[in-house]
Amino acid sequence: MFLLSGIETEREKHTPVKQDTAWEAVVKAMATGWNRDHESRGITQGGKISQETFIDTYDPSVLRREQYMLYEIKWSNNKRPRQNCCHSTQTEHAEIYFLEDVFQKQRSDPSAHCFITWFVSWSPCGDCCKQIRDFLKEQPNVKLFIYVARIYWHKREINRQGLRNLMNIGVSIRVMYLPVYRYCWRTFVDKEDKYEDYWPRHFAPWIMLYSLELQSILQNIPSCLKISSFKNQSPVFSLCVDEKQKRALALANPYYWGAAACCAPRDTGAGCGELLGRARGPLGREPSAGSQPQTGIETEREKHTPVKQDTAWEAVVKAMASGWNRDHESRGITQGWKISQEDFVENYDPSVLPSVTYLLYEIKWNHRRRHWQRWICSAGGEHAETYFLEDIYRKLRSNPFVHCSITCYISWSPCGYCCQEIMDFLEKMPNVNLVIYVARLYWHKEETNRQGLWNLENIGVSIQVMDLPDYNYCWRTFVDDEDKYDDEDDYWPRHFAPWIMLYSLELQSILQNIPSCLEVSSDENYTPVFSLCVEDEEQKRALTSANPY
Incomplete structure (x- = not known):
């Protein structure tokens, strides 16, 4: 078993005016507002996503309405994986479109083992989780890995339970961490539209926060993350963890994510599903007097209050x-x-x-x-x-x-x-x-x-x-x-x-x-x-x- 990297994240109710209003707008847009005109939605004719669309929709520090999916399918009888992109339509989320349309067109030999890796800008909702479970029951030779940039309505129990149910049947659910972003950049972004040095280091804090929340979902403990937003302002991510939760959330530790690991998928048949194995990080490093600055960078102690x-x-x-x-x-x-x-x-x-x-x-x-x-x-x-x-x-x-x-x-x-x-x-x-x-x-x-x-x-x-x-x-x-x-x-x-x-x-x-x-x-x-x-x-x-x- 390999250690899950950045641990799963969440997309919270947010709002131009009040939370419900914003999230209703998100749901409405996902359900009715989009079409699959790929060029107009940032996906090229060659199945690549544009740089602008990738950065905008996969940035975990913002709350976009669009849902995109980058996917990789690898068959046991075919060494070459199929890689492409899709997004939600007027009538269905990206996950359902993939299961009902993309996969059915690709499948030729029912006995062949298949490894599917999704990189989705929002995690599956509760209803999508149920349909994914039904799909996997009908396809016992399929192994699914899911990487998410954000978690969809993470406070809703139906969505939390849906993700737990997927984990319980063997689906790997992880938050996208930096090597995964780099892999997606090299694999799915249109070559004519990108620069080679892309490295989204400023994503790290939000990866961490979403990872903690996903871990709380998968361990079935109370939520530790609140996301709020006001009109024309950036989202505020608030972390509140009590003593019991701290130990339970220790797995959501990026120092185990293998910072120096290769950004290309291992040859395991799982595509990017095992992008990083178990890596403990810089345990052996000990600072010496007068040493140069180490990794974690500067901190602060804030005014806090029992009452105010x-x-x-x-x-x-x-x-x-x-x-x-x-x-x-x-x-x-x-x-x-x-x-x-x-x-x-x-x-x-x-x-x-x-x-x-x-x-x-x-x-x-x-x-x-x-x-x-x-x-x-x-x-x-x-x-x-x-x-x-x-x-x-x-x-x-x-x-x-x-x-x-x-x-x-x-x-x-x-x-x-x-x-x-x-x-x-x-x-x-x-x-x-x-x-x-x-x-x-x-x-x-x-x-x-x-x-x-x-x-x-x-x-x-x-x-x-x-x-x-x-x-x-x-x-x-x-x-x-x-x-x-x-x-x-x-x-x-x-x-x-x-x-x-x-x-x-x-x-x-x-x-x-x-x-x-x-x-x-x-x-x-x-x-x-x-x-x-x-x-x-x-x-x-x-x-x-x-x-x-």
């Missing part, structure tokens, strides 16, 4: 400023300088918003082989960064010209004031190289904090969001050995991945000095809600470097 945003953030600031002491045992720091498992997991989980700041640090001197590794947390009257700088300065002031590399792993990014203190420190210590990894961004909407991070980056400080290999490295390096899981190698915070990506996007927007794309709030159960809204194509492309692939 300001109240929660005032509580966070108050606790950071006046409420803490440096009683190491009570703060989870052992006498052997290592942090307890419980404190590490609780304070470095990017999906929650704790009020304490922890800082793990590692110093490497050029003339020493052994690293100096310690950790601290915020105390009464000063932030963790301030105490850290004072401690480091005492260690280095005897020889300010010594060359060293310092790597910090901080549970919250530095505030604007701490950023200025870091800059002053580096001015006194010109031979110090500083790399900062953050689990969250502190008050990312505040201009002083955004400017502070931007200033640090401009003087050569590397600021990055902690990626999964960074968590793994910190677990092995800084967590108390007596307090770890029985099998420490099994620690792998896969459910962190969505929040790593969201924070990475926001940090990238800070460092590129473009508008914020992330909102963090709380629902009625005080569960953090992370909402992604990217306004236009220019902003999307500016954020492409925040791509973990």
Whole structure:
């Protein structure tokens, strides 16, 4: 069995004015508004789709009314697959047109095994799922793989149940991920109309969100994704996951999707159905002091609230400023300088918003082989960064010209004031190289904090969001050995991945000095809600470097 790649996604009720109105328009258009004039619908006479149509209809960050299908049929008695395109008609969805028209014309030998791969811009509705099941019961030699760019009305139980039913009879349902997009680009897009370097990296956040929602559908757990839209505005994708859902959704982790895998289908007889096999991703990579930026890109910690945003953030600031002491045992720091498992997991989980700041640090001197590794947390009257700088300065002031590399792993990014203190420190210590990894961004909407991070980056400080290999490295390096899981190698915070990506996007927007794309709030159960809204194509492309692939 191979691991499903980007995991399935969903297309939500959205609306120019209110959701139902927009979705009624979508359904009406799909049912009555289209014809199969291929040239006018972006499909050439040679069965290829135009570049413009492909990008417009398969972009998961927008909610288009059209439904397109790119399909590949491979027969066991014919080495050459048939590849073509179609779209919905006045009377039927693309799936039904394929089953009743395309497949019947292609089939010549009922005993031959057939592998069919669909790449659809919207997932099948509940009614289409039922007809697909009936079709597969009548055709036992057919194996079907479905890749979807979005999920159709993902909140409707009939559609959720339909997708589960398909999975239960062996249909592979997956969200289209980046290598699949590239495969479709090379295979189905008209050659005269495309450029070779197409790589839709800015699709990654929406692939992740749809993957989480599809996984919730297939595991039959509550929905975690809400999509809303208002007239003349970009869709807002909101992620809300409670503690029980996090573990269940760990499979929806793009680091398992095989970033370096080949973009052409394997010779398995399944066409693109096994585009990527099981690939664990960069598990073995461990960051070293002074290393270059790693994959997951910058993150942010947003104003959040048990009741309303300001109240929660005032509580966070108050606790950071006046409420803490440096009683190491009570703060989870052992006498052997290592942090307890419980404190590490609780304070470095990017999906929650704790009020304490922890800082793990590692110093490497050029003339020493052994690293100096310690950790601290915020105390009464000063932030963790301030105490850290004072401690480091005492260690280095005897020889300010010594060359060293310092790597910090901080549970919250530095505030604007701490950023200025870091800059002053580096001015006194010109031979110090500083790399900062953050689990969250502190008050990312505040201009002083955004400017502070931007200033640090401009003087050569590397600021990055902690990626999964960074968590793994910190677990092995800084967590108390007596307090770890029985099998420490099994620690792998896969459910962190969505929040790593969201924070990475926001940090990238800070460092590129473009508008914020992330909102963090709380629902009625005080569960953090992370909402992604990217306004236009220019902003999307500016954020492409925040791509973990």
